Amino acid sequence: MKALFLRRYGDPDFLEIREIERPTPSADRVLVKVRAVSINDWDWGLIQATPMIPNRFMAGLLRPRIVVGSDIAGVVEAVGDTVTEFRPGDAVYGDLSGCGFGGFAEYVSPPQGALRPMGSGMSFAQAAAIPQAGMLALQAVIANGQLRPGQSVLVNGGGGGVGSIAIQLLKMQDVTVTGVDSAAKLDAMRAWGFDHVIDYHAEDFTRRGERYDLIIDVRTDRAPADYERALKPDGCYATVGGQLVNLLRIALSRFRPGRDCHRQLRVIALQPNRDLDRFNGWYEAGSFQPVIDSEFDFNEQDVRRAFRHFGASAHKGKIVVAM
Structure with missing residues (x-):
């Protein structure tokens, strides 16, 4: 599968897409085919390695070693033996910052607690724009x-x-x-x-x-x-x-x-995913609509453009990458 890595810290031009092995969900984890991912301040901080603490301790002291990306939306492909909340085919979304990031990839395998069902009628781009x-x-x-x-x-x-x-x-x-x-x-x-x-x-x-x-x-x-x-x-x-x-x-x-x-x-200390069900309710009632500034495709040129756009603070609302 394809996943986004950072060759070295400092600039979106160091982002590159590599082929890696697709994860297999362990007992309490869910395999999700990612359909959309959004960019957050945390992603930008990991690219810039600022602040050094905690970003370099999370991503790699000298060289970055993680797949960036926290907010995802996608479809469940498989579940571990002890997963009870989801089954293949479910549309889900969530913030992966509490379980190692990894959102800029064709597949992720987070714990079931990092995911929530998507609201009825919500697009993958809209869902990815919400969690963090x-x-x-x-x-x-x-x-x-x-x-x-x-x-x-x-x-x-x-x-x-x-x-x-x-x-x-x-x-x-x-x-x-x-x-x-x-x-x-x-x-x-x-x-x-x-x-x-x-x-x-x-x-x-x-x-x-x-x-x-x-x-x-x-x-x-x-x-x-x-x-x-x-x-x-x-x-x-x-x-x-x-x-x-x-x-x-x-x-x-x-x-x-x-x-x-x-x-x-x-x-405010982020409490990931805790109240996403409330956002589902507001969306379904018509009282809430995610604001998406722009959507980019999952290729090196577009992803680098997306991060440069984010770093320039020019976006109005959220920036989303379609996988």
Whole structure:
């Protein structure tokens, strides 16, 4: 079978497709023929080997040794002896980041717990666009409990995969949502439902005097005190991405002398696949639709183009590769 490897760290041009042996599912594993896979920040971090910890420890200290890719959708081909949740022919999807990655391959064999049935009517591309971004968005939206109608939320980095999902979940709760991203993405964000949009090149949302009940951050590129300044009393800041050193600053900010203890700063730890059934329900009810920026084919030229597009932060929603 064909699988995507990285010859060395640093650049999408080092990605190459090789022939390897197709896996055989052990007792609790499922063999899936992959039909679509999406790109996430974690995949980009593995290619760049940044941060070194944990990426090089996962992928190989000196040379990368894993098949990248976490979010997949496909069809079950075979199951291990103890698998009870799936059978051949089932359409499934899930996030493989908790079980060794491997999504950019014609076949994968994850534990059954890393997969969920696809929602009725969902395409493979749509399903692959959901798992990691969807779970991060959902966990961030509920980071401070149930939102109340009329509350205000800001999503920093709102034009990417997490933002395109978070806005839909937030609008189910009748809150006012402001999105921050580059000027090229603002029209798309308005179309998704953002009430207000900010070009981060032109304005710093932490210094404009507005305060929010919840801030969801994909970038995490400011000091903890800046985020506190943009929160209402009892407000919550929840980060789902960014450089490791900045995430550590947020995680340790509770110990900072003089901090405002009424404003919470949280780092969201991904809980893979836990609530994908809820996304199935929302999709089937017509209240949620994955936003796909672009689809690429599974060949070296297209895959490299897909990752370069992702690395340029030009995508609006998710980037998907059809297998």
